Amino acid sequence: MNVFGIGLPEMAVIAAIGLLVFGPKRLPELGKTLGRTLKGFQTASQDFEKEFRSAITTDEAPAGEAAARPVPVLEQAAEPSVDAPAEGESTAA
Numbered sequence: 001m002n003v004f005g006i007g008l009p010e011m012a013v014i015a016a017i018g019l020l021v022f023g024p025k026r027l028p029e030l031g032k033t034l035g036r037t038l039k040g041f042q043t044a045s046q047d048f049e050k051e052f053r054s055a056i057t058t059d060e061a062p063a064g065e066a067a068a069r070p071v072p073v074l075e076q077a078a079e080p081s082v083d084a085p086a087e088g089e090s091t092a093a
Contacts, residue, residue, distance in 0.1 A: 006014075019027055 022030060
């Protein structure tokens with residue numbers, strides 16, 4: 001049995017240290033909490049994967065539709081010229 005690169009002897013040592021640190025009453029509670037947390041991460045990961053896959057499939061369109069869609073144009077702000085005087089400045093030197 002090899003989980004995350006940790007064999008059975010290493011798991012036994014970790015469990016023994018956990019038993020000494022947390023005690024026999026608290027260890028099952030920590031196991032439940034860890035299991036619920038991992039299950040929550042797994043569920044969230046599956047939901048994210050479903051959303052990602054649905055976004056990909058809805059964004060894909062046949063070649064004819066892609067050409068018909070308008071391309072958004074981003075407006076760029078005009079930058080002031082370095083030679084131009086700022087507002088309120090006079091051009092006389």
